[in-house]
Amino acid sequence: MRILATIVLLLVVAAGVWFYFETQDQGAHIPDMNMSEPTNFNEVGVLRFPPVTSGQSQGKFEYDGGAGTTTLAIEMDTLSVCAAENGATPCVAMSITFDQVFDGRAALIEGTREGNTILVRKMRITRAGEELRSFEPGDTFISWYHAMELLKNCEVKMAMQTHALDVYLTLKDGRRVRAVEPTIDEMFRVINATRGACGTFPVATE
Numbered sequence: 001m002r003i004l005a006t007i008v009l010l011l012v013v014a015a016g017v018w019f020y021f022e023t024q025d026q027g028a029h030i031p032d033m034n035m036s037e038p039t040n041f042n043e044v045g046v047l048r049f050p051p052v053t054s055g056q057s058q059g060k061f062e063y064d065g066g067a068g069t070t071t072l073a074i075e076m077d078t079l080s081v082c083a084a085e086n087g088a089t090p091c092v093a094m095s096i097t098f099d100q101v102f103d104g105r106a107a108l109i110e111g112t113r114e115g116n117t118i119l120v121r122k123m124r125i126t127r128a129g130e131e132l133r134s135f136e137p138g139d140t141f142i143s144w145y146h147a148m149e150l151l152k153n154c155e156v157k158m159a160m161q162t163h164a165l166d167v168y169l170t171l172k173d174g175r176r177v178r179a180v181e182p183t184i185d186e187m188f189r190v191i192n193a194t195r196g197a198c199g200t201f202p203v204a205t206e
Contacts, residue, residue: 034142035141036140038137039112039141040113041113042134042135042136042137043108044063045107046063046106047074047098047106048071048103049097059073059102061073072118074117078143079141080123082125085130086183088182105125108124109122110137122180139178141180142177147179147187150177156171158170159201161184162205163184166178167179167187
């Protein structure tokens with residue numbers, strides 16, 4: 001059953017990546033150009049999604065808060081990204097009921113916590129045997145579409161990619177933002193396509 005759920009998850013993520021490339025090829029406009037508030041939450045725990053007929057805000061996230069298990073409600077918006085080993089996609093673009101794939105899965109959630117609710121910025125599902133570690137929060141997230149626009153408009157002076165699909169951009173105005181690319185090395189494809197107009201700048205891979 002766990003293997004089947006993993007296969008379904010990878011297929012869903014792949015479908016999301018396909019949707020992303022299709023909309024880009026068609027010149028579709030994605031209106032989200034917002035920046036998030038800096039994150040204040042980054043924990044490893046377990047997802048709980050009871051069966052629902054619709055909606056994506058019914059989930060819970062359980063983690064060890066130091067004094068026993070802490071349970072938070074999960075909320076998602078257009079900047080929330082769902083990621084797995086081989087790809088990432090906006091959570092709201094996933095045409096599934098989350099209980100089918102995510103219930104009971106271990107995950108690393110980054111986001112903004114207010115009271116007993118966590119607004120997801122990145123929800124990364126672990127694969128079998130993988131260990132995820134929480135780290136210091138505080139990043140400002142943007143959508144991948146927004147990141148591409150910044151690159152195309154020559155507003156970036158430094159970029160870094162991680163194996164977890166995170167892309168960190170240092171902008172010419174001094175701000176540092178983070179996006180999640182749909183597939184590994186997509187950042188380099190965009191940079192190479194804009195090199196003639198923008199010139200070169202430092203690029204790194206972690």
